[in-house]
Amino acid sequence: MRFRRLLIGLLCLAGLAVLLDFGVAAYSEYRVSRLLRTGSDLSADPEITFHESIGHPFVIQAIDGAYGSVDVRARALRPDIPGQITVEANLRGVHLSMRNLIDGNVSRVPVDEVHAGLRIEPAELGRIFKIPGLQVFGPPADKSDGSGGSGGTGVTTTGAIILEGTVPVTPDADAATFPDPVADGGQKVTTKPVHVLADLRLEGNQVRVTATAIAGRDLQGDTATEIETPVIPEQDRAAVLARFTRTIDIKNMPFGITPTKVQAIGGQIVVEGTQRNATVDLDRLQP
Template structure:
């Protein structure tokens, strides 16, 4: 009896190892195919959820998360690309072979994140910070860099304006209020006015801008981003600011996608 129990335990351990190995290899194949097909600079992170993996493969149905970094023509540097796929219908043989064209998916959620470094490059303000006023946090946490979602019109942008000929505020730290909007396929960050400091530290750090110079200052903090399309061709439906990032999201249902085309090269 003892030998039988030990044998069953060993068999169960072997089955788990084989299952994890099959899942890891499938994730690797999808990752490599994505990198080549979408012209990415590094292998994306691919996670196939659910255990045991081989039981899922018998149903040919998977839930998959993808995280990658990619270049966009309208944003300097790289942005974070993410996709969550529910109900991916794909035979195991195609998954392993990398045959990832015309794959039915019950639901696809796509998003990209413009992080603080890329935002600074976009505005040509390297130390740009994006945060929200405590009263406008939808989750009530308040403060900058929180995990909650920022409501439209609640943004505060702070940064040191670059020194350019004919300007008086080069090298000065300025804070402005801004609206964050999604209009069609465009994300608009529109500076609407100066942000009035409320703490002694903010007052000491910020520059008082004369009324006559305010339009030029606000223009420096105003930008439009053409979203074009989200991962797998999803259309954008929502934009928010989270943890100092701009996040654009969209969702599609009952779609057919090419799993090697996270973004068009």
């Protein structure tokens, strides 16, 4: 009987400890989320996750004022990018006392390592390029040589990317396949779906997307045979490549982290950067 009572008592204590740990974690996540929403003028509360580590429940981390890992994810508006983009960060080794968190004194928080990212999704990319329904595909082949995939300079993906979209072109023999011609400066045009090979490169705080060839006409080898693109009239090729070429300013990375990498993942353009021994402002996601 005594053993049973002892066991029940221990289970109750364990349950209370779990509830306390959950409650402190939930409050901390809510507090940081509200500070970030207000300070960064976000349209919704960002997602904040304080991770527990083995042998270090959250309440112990809170007492020590040292958190192993914190994830931040939010949707944010940018004046230079139409629509919303996703910003995210993983903070490792966050040094913040519970008192400062309660008081909102989070403007200078030491962090051992910050990994920040910015994701531009297809809808926003279509608005930037002014190509409705724009799709982005990863590199068709490994061209990693440290030169941007085409002999240039700068940090790039592991290869070129492929862009797909429908653009206006001059009518030709197969224009009947693509009806609804429109007037453009007195000249009738039609629209065609196009696949374009492009280089994706990070240069400083800018992402450069440079269209280099129209797949199915300019390419040779496997890539040309795998992609079916209608023949583009010779007079339209330069204009089509120009429509798929853009420079995107990457300003205000999460917590001011410098971008160091860009790649195409899941139809998105993803920019990332890492900084060690940083001091971040937890009530300002974007400076």
